[in-house]
Amino acid sequence: MAPRTLLYAQSGGVTAVINATAAGVITEARTHPAQIGRVLGARQGILGVLGEDLLDTAGLSVPDLAALAGQPGGAFGSCRFDLDAPDDNPAQFERLFEVFAAHDVGYFLYNGGNGSMDTVLKLSAAARARNYPLSCVGVPKTVDNDLVGTDVSPGYGSAAKYLATSMREAGMDLRAMSGRRGRIFVMEVMGRNCGWLAAATVLARQAPDDPPHVLLLPEVPFDADAFLARVQACVERLGYCAITAAEGVRNQDGVLLVEQDEDVRGYVQLGGIGQWLARLVHDRLGYKHHWAVPDYLQRAAGHLVSATDRAQAEAVGQAAVRYALNGRDAVMPAIVREGDAPYRWRIEPAPLGPIANAERRLPTDFIAGAGFDLTGEALRWLRPLIAGEIYPAFFEGLPDYRPPTFVAVGKKLAPYTG
Amino acid sequence: MAPRTLLYAQSGGVTAVINATAAGVITEARTHPAQIGRVLGARQGILGVLGEDLLDTAGLSVPDLAALAGQPGGAFGSCRFDLDAPDDNPAQFERLFEVFAAHDVGYFLYNGGNGSMDTVLKLSAAARARNYPLSCVGVPKTVDNDLVGTDVSPGYGSAAKYLATSMREAGMDLRAMSGRRGRIFVMEVMGRNCGWLAAATVLARQAPDDPPHVLLLPEVPFDADAFLARVQACVERLGYCAITAAEGVRNQDGVLLVEQDEDVRGYVQLGGIGQWLARLVHDRLGYKHHWAVPDYLQRAAGHLVSATDRAQAEAVGQAAVRYALNGRDAVMPAIVREGDAPYRWRIEPAPLGPIANAERRLPTDFIAGAGFDLTGEALRWLRPLIAGEIYPAFFEGLPDYRPPTFVAVGKKLAPYTG
The missing domain is CATH 3.40.50.450 (Rossmann fold)
Incomplete structure (x- = not known):
């Protein structure tokens, strides 16, 4: 032929x-x-x-x-x-x-x-x-x-490496900037239905109290009270709290948080979940807040594959x-x-x-900490995927x-x- | 002693x-x-x-x-x-x-x-x-x-290197994703009063039509019509448009765009300028839009100093x-x-x-292109500051x-x- x-x-x-x-x-x-x-x-x-x-x-x-x-x-x-x-x-x-x-x-x-x-x-x-x-x-x-x-x-592995690096670095900045009033940082990552990219940021931890402290996954319905309690406990212990949020976090009814008709202040809110969460924490707990949305940067970082x-x-x-x-x-x-x-x-x-x-979502046995964290098994699966620099x-x-x-x-x- | x-x-x-x-x-x-x-x-x-x-x-x-x-x-x-x-x-x-x-x-x-x-x-x-x-x-x-x-x-030099790299990389992603409808990307960078960090992203260009295509500086009062015309001309020529916006862009009255009481849809808008601009372009010109807010990431990138x-x-x-x-x-x-x-x-x-x-703001002789771009003198000043990798x-x-x-x-x- x-x-x-x-x-x-x-x-x-x-x-x-x-x-x-x-x-x-x-x-x-x-x-x-x-x-x-x-x-x-x-x-x-x-x-x-x-x-x-x-x-x-x-x-x-x-x-x-x-x-x-x-x-x-x-x-x-x-x-x-x-x-x-x-x-x-x-x-x-x-x-x-x-x-x-x-x-x-x-x-x-x-x-x-x-x-x-x-x-x-x-x-x-x-x-x-x-x-x-x-x-x-x-x-x-x-x-x-x-x-x-x-x-x-x-x-996935390159985006995971970029996001884990970013969380580690931004977490060091957050720590330096945290004073008596308490401060939080939210990083909004891609993942409308699946929490794989959000999960990867947990690799940033070198010690148990390192960022990220709270993980919000599309696989886990959002419980505002449980979330706020966890953030508050973290800030009271460390002075700061770093949060990774997948863009696709949903409420108990399966509605995207950012597509709910009204937010806590009664305004229509069309922003991303990073901003939404930062405002929620600020309004309820009074902490200073920053939020980042890497967007395209997380999947285009040829300098850190x-x-x-x-x-x-x-x-x-x-x-x-x-x-x-x-x-x-x-x-x-x-x-x-x-x-x-x-x-x-x-x-x-x-x-x-x-x-x-x-569609493959995060398996249940990867999710721990009342839905706000990962299991050791998840970390064992994740770790080799980000290895090596070019x-x-x-x-x-x-x-x-x-x-x-x-x-x-x-x-x-x-x-x-x- | x-x-x-x-x-x-x-x-x-x-x-x-x-x-x-x-x-x-x-x-x-x-x-x-x-x-x-x-x-x-x-x-x-x-x-x-x-x-x-x-x-x-x-x-x-x-x-x-x-x-x-x-x-x-x-x-x-x-x-x-x-x-x-x-x-x-x-x-x-x-x-x-x-x-x-x-x-x-x-x-x-x-x-x-x-x-x-x-x-x-x-x-x-x-x-x-x-x-x-x-x-x-x-x-x-x-x-x-x-x-x-x-x-x-x-x-400054390290944040400038990070942001210029990010604009170059995200711009390549934007280009790949752009189809018949036109697509824009806004990167919101730090700089409440000064456009130095926004300016640094212009270093990303390797050819005249490379991103960023539009620069919004706090030093230049925002003119929505001129901005939209420039974005439209860019999309009609290339199919896409990348915009760098300093967080502190102000309107003709000196009010921060994001602190104006009402946006084009009549909602109170408390988000960042990246989102604000992306929505403005989408509402007026119908293009698809993405926006990024590197926030702490831009000043904490120890991996790219x-x-x-x-x-x-x-x-x-x-x-x-x-x-x-x-x-x-x-x-x-x-x-x-x-x-x-x-x-x-x-x-x-x-x-x-x-x-x-x-406070030192961008000098007038660094600003060109009807306020949306930089002069060659600015680029000569900028270029050596990001040189070298560790x-x-x-x-x-x-x-x-x-x-x-x-x-x-x-x-x-x-x-x-x-």
Whole structure:
């Protein structure tokens, strides 16, 4: 069989290491010239496939690929876009396969989270229905770590390392600034449904009384009285209290705290939970308060990636290419933990059926301290994921990221009007 | 004359390198045993002097001092406390000099910003009025960079490096996530009256169209229409727009945007300016929006300090000790710039009279682009301040800061009841 095109795309929220996965894909693909001809990327995920907006990676030198592997963001652009059900929108699928056929795409690798895995499943089924020869492979990526079927998702470890470092550092600042009146600090982290990122900040502790002192997880319904009592006890003991709050903390009725109609003062409050909690504590207990919202910073910190996470990100990219070449379809390279200390892991294929659109929340046996803390088991699971440092090159005091320049692939089809 | 005690204290908001100054003070002081006996620190600034809450640094080994120099926060604790006017509260000054006398303090070094320099001036005058032999020296520190009399203040360069890195990284994330609808990102940075930290994010640009695209400074009254027009033009050109906003941006009447009574929707809005601006853009232009508030993270990032800033922080600590020994009083070691490229600087004493309580804002000739950007001159001034990297030791994936353990000095006086 003549070599066919491998098409790679990025989807969903990007991470500090998704480009390491891209570099892994491209590097591995180049070692199989008998089976893989061109290695293309779609701009902005599946939208780039629909729009026939394709980028050629052939111009990237080996140093370019090394630079790509170390930079945050998503070099191909990402999207948040779900395919329709094939029966609802057959034209959409028709278009995708016109683009695949026009560029002889034989391997499609989609790098994303649980929604992206559903896209892979749909494309796989549609290819079979059409008798179009295509290997569809998902490549895991999410800072939220909510993918089932893998011990951990690439992207999570680096965000975890950044947030734990930030909590340790901000906690030292908080401690220095705390006086007689008491002071609290809230760090609001990503995680609308899952507390994995919030949990990672507990790694910041070097001693039992170190920050964070209170953890608020989406998995645990918010109890204001219990929360305030815990904060007060902490401030009375130490003079300060550091709180990590997942953005998706909900009340007893399952409503996001920040989407409740009225806050304690009766105002409509559309801010983040960090501010909401800081005001609650200030109003009820009178403490001084600060709050931080790292937002994109937590998933883009290329200057502080986990070497472990980055190695796994590259490895899943490489494995996905091999799976595609071996004719595996509708699978994802999953990370399997073989041991905690020393940490050992391997990669094996996981079928996407149970993974697509499923969500993995913090297990109950990771949560302790009346819902405000973690178990030792959780910390044993977390610790190896943030291990190791890889620094970017710096130029004039800043990380010298050099986004690649891609050559756009010539379009062969009429513009997409769907 | 017998050796006398040197007393050092930290005041105001702490920085990523204030402990490097402390290490510089202690290290230098130990080289002058004929003049300096004990080297003590006051806990929580001048409050620790009033409370006779003193810490002995004698137990710190050379490795302890090296560790101290690399850690964020303020190892002695800080405070926000202004002394009263001596005539209003003579008992307060009486107490301070009782504590000085009880511990034979002959040298007092106060590490802070413009308010702290006023404390130094007051103590200096009070010592002369009492004929108490005391050298009072200020040691500059502020992430806000609003101290006059020095080219730059230690603490600023590291926060600037962190914020410029964060803008570059978050900007790459923003770019990857931007689709047809347009997307903006606002990073809210410290600076209630001065735009120095906001300005530093402009260093993130590697090309003219790189983030940040719009800069909002406290020095420039906010013009919503001009701001929105600039954001819209940027999104229409690039698909996205990154905005840096100082927390202290004010409207044409000098009122903080976030303290205006009503926002565009008519709600009372007590959040930060990042959220306020993101909502304004979303409401008026319909773009998707994200906002970040690094808060303490920007001044506590020991994992990303500027080597230049840290060298200056240590140098001002060392110089302050030498000034005190030479009988200089009511001065501060100031950083004098000798050249931009290559960057050269020296330290010389500056009298505190014009420095105390004065505020240095961004000069007009640093501001360009209708108030939304900087001049080339500003960038030439900024660039050397963030140069150079010094990484902390890491353990299990995180910076291994080891806060020193101090021995409390035995109290000789009755508790302070003021």
